[in-house]
Amino acid sequence: MNIFRLVGDMSHLLAIIILLMKMWKSRSVAGISGKSQILFAIVFTTRYLDLFTSFVSIYNTSMKVFFIGTSYVTVYFIYQHFKPTYDSNHDTFRVEFLIVPVGGLAFLVNHEFSLLEILWTFSIYLESVAILPQLFMVSKTGEAESITSHYLFALGSYRALYLLNWIYRYYFEGFFDLIAVVAGCVQTILYCDFFYLYITKVLKGKKISLPA
């Protein structure tokens, strides 16, 4: 465990907590894409099936359980508990355009042709694009609340920090996972436009609002 990975994980954890707090305190899921959150629930479920087959550490296991658990709570909040506040009219990204190609790719390009490994690969590929419905929603409504921006920033930073972690692990541990690295780069690139807006607007006290 190096500092980049630890801070990356903490950033991921923080993103999830920010999102849950935003929903709980405001009693609203306005501005949040339910589709992205469903994709994240699928990502965690398919990736962490190894909870049943291998043990890495108590840290690793508890984080996995937390990520899976909170992803379902989030989906429950959006589609049940705070459903009247869910803005489905603006959450219109067609997720099948992500799931089908990503599923096909995981089947074709993986480390090992086994069920668990294909599902792990699927989750890595899917995670890299899972934020697209959310980014699409922000661009469609042309705005994002500050709290939603903080959530997106923390969530995007996590994979960017993992890129540094992989550089570190390559040099100091000889560890290299091409699938994770390529997907991590794609994931981070997707956030670049948002990172720019976040730094130039949100950090200066303005909320993100895009020209119509």
Add this chain to the structure above:
Amino acid sequence: DTGKTLHDEL
């Protein structure tokens, strides 16, 4: 090789 890949990251 046991054919099992261990993923130690989250």
